[in-house]
Amino acid sequence: MxxxxxxxxxxxxxxxxxxxxxxxxxxxxxxxxxxxxxxxxxxxxxxxxxxxxxxxxxxxxxxxxxxxxxxxxGTNSQGTTIADSVATAVTPAPSESAQSAAYTLVTTPMMMNKLGTLSFGVMNEIVNYAVTHFLNAQGRRNVLIEQLSLHAFRPIQLETTIHIAVKTLELNSHTAVFEVALSADGMLAAWR
Missing domain, CATH: 3.10.580.10 (CBS-domain)
Structure with a gap:
């Protein structure tokens, strides 16, 4: 060009x-x-x-x-925030039990950083969306994620299908602890 x-x-x-x-x-x-x-x-x-x-x-x-x-x-119906983009891109997948959930997402250009890999902030938003969606599906509303630590192991490229696995470690009436794994191409890419 x-x-x-x-x-x-x-x-x-x-x-x-x-x-x-x-x-x-x-x-x-x-x-x-x-x-x-x-x-x-x-x-x-x-x-x-x-x-x-x-x-x-x-x-x-x-x-x-x-x-x-x-x-x-005028008003944009496609969403203009990263949270809106993630929410429209994530698709629920069949899960193994009521204590876990699975989702898939295909990365888009808007989710990439300047190096051409999935942005760390978008990874956090994917985890946030998956956990919030899982809790909402169980009837728990007004969910607030208080703490989130994410360990990224390898970069995720554009147009990659990400598999998100949410597993409940602890769940009571006021708090919850989850393990969330993001994998791409059959390999673990990030974990919380």
């Missing part, structure tokens, strides 16, 4: 391959404008290539077109 920033101040004879961005961030056509807007703003980008699932270029999206689309939406 070549933009104004890459060619400014260069000699007219400079080859494009010397100034182009070779591994640019891309988006898929099915992503929402909110997610694309967050990606652009978070990475300081004004243009993003749009590719299909086989990485074929379909076109580009500009910051101006994203902002125009967001302005037309």
């Amino acid at each position: 070549v933009g104004k920033k890459q060619v400014t101040g260069k000699k007219p004879s400079t080859a494009l391959e010397r100034v182009m961005i070779k591994d640019s961030i891309t988006v898929r056509p099915y992503l929402g404008v909110t997610a694309v807007g967050h990606m652009m703003q978070g990475n300081g980008l004004s243009v993003l290539p749009v590719v299909d699932d086989s990485w074929q270029l379909l076109g580009i999206v500009t910051r101006g077109s994203v902002y125009s689309a967001l302005a037309e939406l």
Whole structure:
């Protein structure tokens, strides 16, 4: 990808391959404008290539077109927070007992950090959502997570399916303690 920033101040004879961005961030056509807007703003980008699932270029999206689309939406029904994104991405899965729960989630660009791996804050939000959803399903409302410690073992890439396992260690009328494991590609990625 070549933009104004890459060619400014260069000699007219400079080859494009010397100034182009070779591994640019891309988006898929099915992503929402909110997610694309967050990606652009978070990475300081004004243009993003749009590719299909086989990485074929379909076109580009500009910051101006994203902002125009967001302005037309008025109130955004897709959610604009990380918590909203996680809540819409998590899917309950069959669990082994009433004392445990299982969920799946496929990572999206909005969930990534600048290194292209799942953000630690998003990991925490996934754990928060899974535990809160599990307790709500058991009729426990007004849940507040008081303490959370998360140990990440390996990075999780974009478009990876994460399996979240929630296991009850202690549960009484006022407090609860859970073990939550996040795995990707059959390997443990994070644990609490």
